Structures are given as C-alpha cells and as structure tokens.
C-alpha cells in the first residue's frame with residue numbers, strides 16, 4: 001500500500017496501524033506546505049518516522065507554484081472550505097498516479113486523522129482517482145477510535161515536531177482560529 005503522508009505525527013500513528021494489515025510505504029507529496037523551511041522540517045521529521053517504523057518513504061516535487069495557481073481563486077475560503085477540496089485533490093491525484101506507476105495495489109492518505117480534515121470528501125476524491133488510475137483505495141477516517149489523541153501521545157513519546165497550522169500560507173495566517 002502506498003500511503004500519502006503529510007507530517008510526522010500523523011504518519012507515526014497511521015502507518016503504525018496500517019502495518020498490521022498491509023505492507024506499507026509512505027509518500028510525501030505536499031506542495032501546499034508554506035514556507036519552504038516548514039516543508040523541509042516536516043519532511044525531515046517524517047523521515048525519522050520512516051526509520052522508526054522501518055518503512056520506505058518516497059518524496060516528490062515541491063511544486064508550490066502549481067499549488068498556488070490551482071487554489072488562487074479559493075484563497076479567501078475558510079479551512080475545511082473549497083480550497084481544501086482542491087488541495088486534497090492535487091495530493092491524492094499524484095498519490096494514486098504514483099501508486100499505479102510503482103505497481104502498488106492500493107493507496108490511501110493519513111489526512112483523515114486530523115479533526116480539521118473532511119474524511120467524507122477525502123474518501124470521495126480517493127475513490128475517484130482509484131477509478132481513474134485503476135487501483136484500489138482504502139476509505140478511512142483515522143480520527144475514529146480516538147486516533148487523533150493517540151497520535152498526539154505517540155508523537156510526544158518520540159519527541160516529534162508538531163505543527164500548529166495545517167500547512168498552507170492561508171492556514172498559517174489564521175492559525176489563531178484553528179489548531180491542528
């Protein structure tokens with residue numbers, strides 16, 4: 001299974017759970033993360049998780065110009081609004097494409113772990129790309145079964161960096177409203 005990962009705390013909990021039933025690899029593709037230093041930090045921390053779990057981690061381009069272009073008209077949207085749908089689409093499209101190219105049977109994303117992410121929308125988009133790239137998608141809502149709280153505890157235990165905003169410049173500017 002190829003698992004889209006967006007940050008170390010989410011990856012540690014979700015990949016750990018999925019490892020019980022799948023042979024998993026991580027895929028770090030997050031051109032939404034701003035600024036670049038924050039992207040580098042989240043990637044570095046995710047690499048630590050891959051090492052702890054003994055999981056292969058693939059990285060892809062930081063094509064932030066494309067991300068800004070496709071989300072431009074939704075920049076005023078609140079978190080969980082339409083901008084997020086487009087942001088999920090961009091990342092899941094690439095994950096499905098990569099999974100198919102690399103010969104994986106199935107893909108999913110850790111993103112539904114966050115209370116600020118819409119699992120129903122992620123699952124709808126995931127299924128759409130699964131169909132397009134002729135691959136399977138695991139529908140999930142990892143925040144269930146107390147997943148979010150457990151991930152906070154685990155990340156403290158491993159001393160991982162935990163961001164206080166979702167990722168994009170807009171969520172960073174409004175981080176006083178939403179805490180990830």
Ligand code: SF4
Nearest residue numbers: 084087166167168171
């Ligand atoms: S708030 Fe998060 S999911 Fe929504 S557009 Fe920004 S980075 Fe993407």
